[in-house]
Amino acid sequence: MSESQLWDAVDTYFATQLAPDDEALEAALRDSEAAGLPAIAVTAAQGKLLQLLAQIQGARRILEVGTLGGYSTIRLARALPAGGRLISLEYSPRHAEVAARNIARAGLDRLVEIRVGAALDSLPRLADEHPDPFDLVFIDADKENNPHYVEWALKLTRAGSLIIVDNVVRGGRVADPDDTDADVMGTRAAIELLGSHPRLTATAIQTVGAKGYDGFALARVRS
Numbered sequence: 001m002s003e004s005q006l007w008d009a010v011d012t013y014f015a016t017q018l019a020p021d022d023e024a025l026e027a028a029l030r031d032s033e034a035a036g037l038p039a040i041a042v043t044a045a046q047g048k049l050l051q052l053l054a055q056i057q058g059a060r061r062i063l064e065v066g067t068l069g070g071y072s073t074i075r076l077a078r079a080l081p082a083g084g085r086l087i088s089l090e091y092s093p094r095h096a097e098v099a100a101r102n103i104a105r106a107g108l109d110r111l112v113e114i115r116v117g118a119a120l121d122s123l124p125r126l127a128d129e130h131p132d133p134f135d136l137v138f139i140d141a142d143k144e145n146n147p148h149y150v151e152w153a154l155k156l157t158r159a160g161s162l163i164i165v166d167n168v169v170r171g172g173r174v175a176d177p178d179d180t181d182a183d184v185m186g187t188r189a190a191i192e193l194l195g196s197h198p199r200l201t202a203t204a205i206q207t208v209g210a211k212g213y214d215g216f217a218l219a220r221v222r223s
């Protein structure tokens with residue numbers, strides 16, 4: 001068995017025991033695949049981690065950047081109490097359409113709003129509405145804009161809010177200062193911002209699993 005097959009087998013075991021997909025999550029993945037969306041949603045175990053983090057956080061308001069087919073959106077929205085709210089920003093109208101159906105099937109459409117467009121256009125519009133602060137922000141879209149998304153997350157949160165940035169390892173390239181790939185540079189800039197910003201305290205964790213070698217960063221807004 002190769003290393004990645006082993007990671008996959010252990011992830012499947014953990015997901016089966018601890019984070020099994022129910023009908024709505026399975027259908028979300030199935031319909032996303034049928035609609036030709038890329039298979040780049042978080043894994044089952046990661047989705048459950050997001051749900052647990054939102055629950056531990058007591059999140060009532062969640063902002064997501066990057067909806068895809070709504071798999072992570074469903075996990076996050078399941079952590080919300082009645083009357084909670086999740087706003088998810090998605091560039092692709094096609095992805096948003098598939099996600100909206102998946103979210104409705106999961107019975108979460110009253111809690112979730114998908115806003116279509118480039119997130120860097122949607123975020124200032126959202127800020128203009130002076131929304132109540134978000135308790136958790138999940139950043140999982142175009143990686144080159146990660147530092148901008150962290151900056152916007154800071155504007156839209158409160159002391160104690162949690163900011164999660166996904167896929168920060170870039171196959172290990174994040175540690176290479178000479179790498180000029182836009183996603184790597186965006187991710188490095190986000191990590192450096194998380195580390196240097198006076199209002200944030202953060203860490204990042206490397207992971208292995210069904211999606212191979214990956215990782216995420218976690219930051220708490222401290223003031």
Ligand SMILES: C[S@@+](CC[C@H](N)C(=O)[O-])C[C@H]1O[C@@H](n2cnc3c(N)ncnc32)[C@H](O)[C@@H]1O
Pocket residue numbers: 040041042065066067068069070071072073089090091092095117118119120140141142
């Ligand atoms: C990795 S996928 C999100 C996966 C999803 N969070 C999940 O785990 O189920 C990234 C998504 O971000 C969207 N995206 C890419 N660039 C974007 C942008 N500038 N603004 C908003 N969404 C964007 C892509 O269309 C894609 O659907």
